[in-house]
Ligand SMILES: CC(=O)N[C@H]1[C@@H](OP(=O)(O)OP(=O)(O)OC[C@H]2O[C@@H](n3ccc(=O)[nH]c3=O)[C@H](O)[C@@H]2O)O[C@H](CO)[C@@H](O)[C@@H]1O
């Protein structure tokens with residue numbers, strides 16, 4: 001069913017809401033539970049689609065999963081893991097990219113794994129070559145079959161040396177989840193070090209793994225013979241928190257985000273302040289608001305942690321349409337992450353896209369045919385329009401744009417937003433947004 005929201009914009013979002021565990025951590029910690037010989041308990045789990053997809057996949061593999069949704073507590077018992085049918089995995093892989101991370105744990109437990117077609121946002125090619133190279137380096141055999149990619153490791157998995165061509169979040173997690181039970185030492189260079197990965201390292205350490213992280217992006221993992229279950233509280237979602245902060249700025253509002261965690265958001269907070277947004281870090285969250293003065297144009301580029309996160313970019317661009325002057329955004333993580341700006345332009349924003357790297361240095365997409373730099377000229381009044389959301393963060397941006405715009409918008413395809421934003425319509429109501437769900441049953 002195509003979910004459609006009719007939004008009457010032009011009203012500042014005001015109030016308070018709570019963010020829970022991170023979309024980019026919780027599903028990975030759920031996969032880690034497969035490695036344990038005893039049950040695991042994960043707390044602060046949000047009710048989002050990606051958690052649902054991974055719960056279904058775990059159940060298909062024989063894990064008993066219980067989810068207390070109101071408390072956000074997930075219990076996973078992996079004592080009788082079994083190989084699921086390929087067709088079932090395909091049918092349940094859904095819109096998420098997480099199924100690829102089942103490889104290492106399943107190879108250790110059962111000697112084989114299968115990768116279905118992966119979902120995730122359509123914001124670039126999103127190849128999986130680093131994942132496959134990493135699994136091969138551990139000794140796994142990767143075969144393309146008619147039914148998809150089949151991985152096996154009859155002779156076991158062995159510690160190895162891997163250098164990632166780019167600090168990929170997923171490939172770092174793939175390597176961690178495989179190395180913890182491989183025989184011997186693994187050294188991973190040029191690893192991603194996002195806070196969500198550090199929380200996964202904490203989970204694995206609780207399970208019995210031996211992992212050290214150097215300041216130069218090198219992670220060393222000493223394989224162990226067995227791992228137990230864990231009890232862990234997920235770190236909070238810094239992308240959701242930044243999205244609501246951007247919504248406050250774009251609509252001239254004032255939002256207290258309970259659960260927002262300053263140390264994971266330092267780079268975002270610096271940028272937010274440079275634009276002219278105000279924030280106040282409190283004991284249990286961060287208040288974000290538009291102080292009433294003119295917003296300032298900025299130049300920024302997305303990057304791997306500790307740079308400005310790519311997933312923060314799309315919501316913030318909506319706020320930049322309200323800043324004075326020319327803002328430049330250079331997207332260096334995904335080659336096609338500006339598709340969402342087409343709808344903003346239709347709503348009155350002035351945004352030009354360029355193939356050139358309009359940043360401090362050329363990125364991987366230099367001299368390629370990707371419009372990965374944007375020049376935003378503001379401030380421009382936004383007006384309501386009928387728009388179709390393209391992906392998770394682009395969808396949230398469209399919602400913010402509709403809320404900031406004068407007049408009425410029909411925003412279609414908002415279902416995808418539930419992949420990463422828990423109860424987003426209830427939260428909009430808490431913030432006094434004027435909208436109605438006009439989805440046809
Ligand atoms: C579920 C999840 O956690 N998703 C996050 C994860 O995605 P994900 O783990 O998919 O992102 P990666 O960090 O792997 O991707 C970064 C870049 O590396 C490239 N690449 C990646 C793997 C590979 O085998 N080959 C390759 O070329 C990608 O095309 C992309 O250009 O990190 C991204 C970067 O912070 C975030 O935007 C996503 O929200």
Ligand SMILES: C=C(OP(=O)(O)O)C(=O)O
Nearest residue numbers: 097120121311392393420
């Ligand atoms: C790109 C994103 O996620 P995924 O990797 O799940 O598509 C995102 O969360 O913005």
